[in-house]
Amino acid sequence: RLMGRSLLPPCKQRWHTCAAFLPRAPLLLCGDRRGSLLLFPCRRSSGQAAESTGAVQGSEEAGRSGQDSEDADNESQPSCLLDKEVLPLESPLSVLFGLHGKTGVTSVTCYRDYIYSTGRDGVYRQLQLQGTQLEVLRKHRPCKGLQWIEELRFTPDGDLLVLGFHADNFVVWSSRTGENIHCIPCGGGHRSWSYCSSPEADAFAFVKCGDVMLYYREAVPCEQQVLLESLHGREIVCVRRLGAVEVPGHTALNVFITGSEDTTACVLVLSERSRAAVPIARLSDHISSVRALALAGNEDCGDGNLSVLLFSAGGRAQIECYRLQCVGDPASESAVDCQVVHVASHRLDEYWERKKNRHKLVKMDPETRYMSLSVVPGTSTKKLPMPWKFLVAACSDGSVRVFGLLEATRKLVLVAESFHHQRCVLKVEAFLHAQAGEERRHLLCSAATDGSIAFWDITHPIADAVDALHQAEGEVQPLALGSPLLTIMAHSCGVNSLHTHKTPEGQYL
Numbered sequence: 001r002l003m004g005r006s007l008l009p010p011c012k013q014r015w016h017t018c019a020a021f022l023p024r025a026p027l028l029l030c031g032d033r034r035g036s037l038l039l040f041p042c043r044r045s046s047g048q049a050a051e052s053t054g055a056v057q058g059s060e061e062a063g064r065s066g067q068d069s070e071d072a073d074n075e076s077q078p079s080c081l082l083d084k085e086v087l088p089l090e091s092p093l094s095v096l097f098g099l100h101g102k103t104g105v106t107s108v109t110c111y112r113d114y115i116y117s118t119g120r121d122g123v124y125r126q127l128q129l130q131g132t133q134l135e136v137l138r139k140h141r142p143c144k145g146l147q148w149i150e151e152l153r154f155t156p157d158g159d160l161l162v163l164g165f166h167a168d169n170f171v172v173w174s175s176r177t178g179e180n181i182h183c184i185p186c187g188g189g190h191r192s193w194s195y196c197s198s199p200e201a202d203a204f205a206f207v208k209c210g211d212v213m214l215y216y217r218e219a220v221p222c223e224q225q226v227l228l229e230s231l232h233g234r235e236i237v238c239v240r241r242l243g244a245v246e247v248p249g250h251t252a253l254n255v256f257i258t259g260s261e262d263t264t265a266c267v268l269v270l271s272e273r274s275r276a277a278v279p280i281a282r283l284s285d286h287i288s289s290v291r292a293l294a295l296a297g298n299e300d301c302g303d304g305n306l307s308v309l310l311f312s313a314g315g316r317a318q319i320e321c322y323r324l325q326c327v328g329d330p331a332s333e334s335a336v337d338c339q340v341v342h343v344a345s346h347r348l349d350e351y352w353e354r355k356k357n358r359h360k361l362v363k364m365d366p367e368t369r370y371m372s373l374s375v376v377p378g379t380s381t382k383k384l385p386m387p388w389k390f391l392v393a394a395c396s397d398g399s400v401r402v403f404g405l406l407e408a409t410r411k412l413v414l415v416a417e418s419f420h421h422q423r424c425v426l427k428v429e430a431f432l433h434a435q436a437g438e439e440r441r442h443l444l445c446s447a448a449t450d451g452s453i454a455f456w457d458i459t460h461p462i463a464d465a466v467d468a469l470h471q472a473e474g475e476v477q478p479l480a481l482g483s484p485l486l487t488i489m490a491h492s493c494g495v496n497s498l499h500t501h502k503t504p505e506g507q508y509l
Helices: 044-067 068-076 081-083 348-353 457-474
Strands: 016-021 027-032 037-041 094-095 105-111 114-119 124-130 133-140 150-153 162-164 171-176 178-185 193-197 202-209 211-219 234-247 251-260 265-271 279-282 290-300 308-314 318-328 335-345 372-376 389-395 400-406 411-418 425-431 441-448 452-457 488-491
Touching: 016 105, 027 105, 027 114, 037 133, 044 308, 068 171, 105 457, 114 150, 133 335, 171 193, 171 202, 178 202, 178 211, 234 290, 234 318, 251 290, 251 308, 251 318, 251 335, 265 335, 279 318, 279 335, 290 372, 290 389, 308 372, 308 389, 318 372, 335 348, 335 400, 335 411, 372 441, 389 425, 400 457, 411 457, 441 457
Parallel strands: 105 150, 372 425
Antiparallel strands: 016 027, 027 037, 037 094, 105 114, 114 124, 124 133, 150 162, 162 171, 171 178, 193 202, 202 211, 234 251, 251 265, 265 279, 290 308, 308 318, 318 335, 372 389, 389 400, 400 411, 425 441, 441 452, 452 488
């Protein structure tokens, strides 16, 4: 019997491509050809059910009292057609329109407390349900060239297999090793196919030119022994320590994050007992190298857990911001579970495209790189209803830029900049100068390739940015950072390291 009808949003391609029932709520999640995700209620109210039942019974009684030909027609008519005239169209409770682009959603699945969706845009996304609303946590791009992701498979040993197509090859990609397990020429994804994996063997069947083709491979023991697994495919250029997580039955587990030239950042756990580094999450939103990392909002969630705000930056003038929540999980191999929520992102070329009269301006260099990041401490203010955090970036185009982040609305905006150095800025370091009886001052050090170090007082630019953000509700034009207080030639060449240290007397080195 027909239990309900759902209304799809208006678009050119208007049909479902996949669906899944949510395990902990009476809801139905659907993906459509337009690349949208839609959440529908899958249970009717008791009033609607009684009304539908009464309507069906009434139609049956009317059929019995009618002519013989009408009786035959009513008996041959399916009950779903009778319900169709009574049941109203259900509008979706939550819609993420065009989440996977115009090529469509290929699969939706639920695993543990999260929802995963895949599409032909080469991306799979992790979502969660907030009440009756879908919230995107982050997106994953498995490997370069995999533009068609068909579905995800979660293995009993904790690995995530991504099934998709690269050109005319069927690909099975492992998220644990970051490598292709299978790459089978089949002619592409526009065909019937099936894949089955077991500890004994793997099988892939597909139809090609009217024939059924079978690829079969038995599991063979690996004769190679990996002495030390690599964390990245290319050079590691930056590392930060997030903190320590306390897990019952384990020694202190330190959590680190590394950035690499392979365009990814890796969150890993280092055990003091085993001296082994185990990756627990990988961030792959960058389109170029990850050269700088910065941490803010290191909060103790209780029970030895961590909640950290992470900034990552690098090539193509791109900044990504994440909220990392690390909790103890004794059942897993790493004993720590890391939940990653993508908060915001920023690219200078996207900002330039939104500027007015941009045809009169010189476009920013698309090869601009962020060389260093530093979070401005102590910027919480009572002027704004929600706290903003400020980030300073050293840029290869000779500028020092200040960004503002509002985590509640997921906004990351450029608020101030200066081209004082006229050379590639290699390092920045912000610190808070506060003495008894004096006003707190936000100071900044920046170092460039010519060996010069500039000292800035950014207290007033930060205050002006706060006022501008309060008036413009999060959208401002970049302010002038002003001139530095002092510039010294400290080295004869580029400055590769820059740090500050507060002495017991209140002075800074």
